[in-house]
Amino acid sequence: MASVPRRRPTIADVAALAGVSKGAVSRALNGGAGISAPTIARIQAAAAELDWVPNSAARAVSGAASQAVGLVLRRNPELLEADPFFPAFIAGVEQVLSAAGQSAVIRFVSEAGAEHDAYRRLFSERRVDGFLVTDLRHHDPRFEWLRALEAPAVVAGTPPRTCTLPSVGTGSADQVRELLRHLIDAGHRTIAHVSGPPSLRHARRRIDLWRQTLEEAGLEPGPLADGEFTSEGSVRATRELLEAPNRPTAIFYASDVMAIAGMSAIAEAGLSVPDDVAVAGFDGIALSNYVVPSLTTVHCDYQLMGRRATQMLLTLVRGEEVPHISTPVGAQLVVRRSTTRTP
Incomplete structure (x- = not known):
């Protein structure tokens, strides 16, 4: 024979067990205004014994915090x-x-x-x-x-x-500029960027920093490709960049996940990282230190x-x-x- 489900306790059950009114229970569990400390303790003990918690509708009516x-x-x-x-x-x-x-x-x-x-x-x-x-x-x-x-x-x-x-x-803007200057100082003059969707502010911000830093160094920004912040999008974008007439010698990816996926596309094309194409990412995920070669990145403490x-x-x-x-x-x-x- 099927067992009968146990009835959920109510505020009335707590009040009865504690020997107080339902209003006293509500006030005790929502700031305790006008309720003595011993009574609050008794109500809390009754609620714990019955395993009762106020539901969201009751909180909405009473104005209690949801925690x-x-x-x-x-x-x-x-x-x-x-x-x-x-x-x-x-x-x-x-x-x-x-x-x-x-x-x-x-x-x-x-x-x-x-x-x-x-x-x-x-x-x-x-x-x-x-x-x-x-x-x-x-x-x-x-x-x-x-x-x-x-x-x-x-x-x-x-x-x-x-x-x-x-x-x-x-607060990573200075570090992104430092990364791009590191690539410029290494002799790279065609530095591509694989971005996230430009509709996102942080993706657009990295595009702007990439473009501004290259222009300040007297370099033409580009090429640029949207990797959608996904591995698949990054592989597609990297292949597009490698097939372009002005193939980049360095690629700055807007995320480490895209950078690691891009490295596989570079290897698939028969090219070497970093000798043919230098690769840098953004995020500082733990895996970036264990891929081969290990990934240059901007580490952020999320x-x-x-x-x-x-x-x-x-x-x-x-x-x-x-x-x-x-x-x-x-x-x-x-x-x-x-x-x-x-x-």
């Missing part, structure tokens, strides 16, 4: 597998949230309407207390959405100057970025002020064999 932060991602979840940013960033986020007894709510959406709805519902239903904002785009509508919601939010990245939200960026952004967000949620300026975590140029020709 969670939101991250809405408008991208294919499968792309996260090849993205070095998110695993490290989320690890940093979770370190802070775990220590604070809080959690992250992540939503994947496919288009702008669903994205807007996700922000609105998560915040209005009090499933989250605020948001971490990533994958910044040009003319990004989320800044206006969050302002209208009056939702606490922190940007992970470098937003436009018109954005009034606090942000945490990599885990630190996640920790700082989350600490700032929790400060905002508490009603405290944080500076509305970009806080950089810093970056480091790591020169390895992929850009150093054999004597």
Whole structure:
């Protein structure tokens, strides 16, 4: 005979066990206004004994904090597998949230309407207390959405100057310039760039830094190809560059994953790294030190970025002020064999 499911405990059960009213339970678990410390302790013990937690609807009615932060991602979840940013960033986020007894709510959406709805519902239903904002785009509508919601939010990245939200960026611009000057000093005069989608602000920023640094050195920027921040896109872009009349002697990739995939395309073409084509990446993933040849890259501490952004967000949620300026975590140029020709 099938077993009868155990009924979920309710706030009335907690009140009965603790010998108080339902209103007292609600107040005790949402700040304790007008409730004595012994009574709060008794209510908390009753809730623990019954394994009861308030649901999201009750939190919405009572105005209680959700003890969670939101991250809405408008991208294919499968792309996260090849993205070095998110695993490290989320690890940093979770370190802070775990220590604070809080959690992250992540939503994947496919288009702008669903994205807007996700922000609105998560915040209005009090499933989250605020948001971490990533994958910044040009003319990004989320800044206006969050302002209208009056939702606490922190940007992970470098937003436009018109954005009034606090942000945490990599602060890697100087290191990208240093990397490109390293290639120029090594004698390279045709330095290509395999970028991410130009619709993303960080991809466009790396394109601009590449172009500006070459122009400052009196060199013609190019060629440029979009690798889509994927291995497949990088291989396709690299083949395109190698087949061009002005074949580059060096390629700066907007990510280490694309750089490592590009190295395979270079080898497939019968060319050698770095003697025929020097290769450099961006991110500083652990694998970059173990490929052959080891990869020159700009290392960014995305885990630190996640920790700082989350600490700032929790400060905002508490009603405290944080500076509305970009806080950089810093970056480091790591020169390895992929850009150093054999004597």
